[in-house]
Amino acid sequence: MQSFMKLLNEMPLDKITVKEIVDDCGVNRNTFYYYFKDVYMLLEEFFQEESEKALKEINAGEPWQDCFIRAMSFAFQNKKATYNVYNSVSRDQFDRYLMSVANELMYRAVSYEARDISISKADVEMISKFFACALSGYTLAWAADGMKEDPKEQLNRAAELFSGSIRSVLLANAEHEGEKGGAVSGTS
Secondary structure, three states: EEEHHHHHOOOOHHHHHHHEEEEEEEOOOOHHHHHHHOOHHHHHHHHEEEEEEEHHOOOOOOOOHHHHHHHHHHHHHHHHHHHHHHHOOOOHHHHHHHHHHHHHHHHHHHHHHHHHHOOOOHHHHHHHHHHHHHHHHHHHHHHHOOOOOHHHHHHHOOOOOOOOOOHHHHHHHHHHHHOOOOOOOOOO
């Protein structure tokens, strides 16, 4: 995977071959094929491992932008590799990674904010997905724009602009549900 990331920082994903990977890391082709069917399976495994690692590091109550910055650190530190994946036929793997992390991160953030609010689990999930889509879409727009801005500054600025918005949406929803008589006691 280290050789793959090195090559991905040097050339587009579609140009990387198994031969280049095994030559770079000094193993034979059979070793590669023992673990991976092809380069795209290696990319999928890389994103799976990054996703699991990122989600293990999320702490309840920690600001969502700090968690997301940590989760996306490989993308921010390897802008060329990220750009090469983003502009490849395997972009969907990057999209899935991004949504997976954003969904879990925002679910935890929304659930934490909803701990003392009367709201249904279904509404917590819907609000979480809304914010996850916004976060994911914002990150994809950053990639589409060539990743020029510092992502940490941009995410922190977004957090400032939307400060309190998760809680405001939860409270508005709880009030609306309370008027209808459908709210469920707080979630965790």
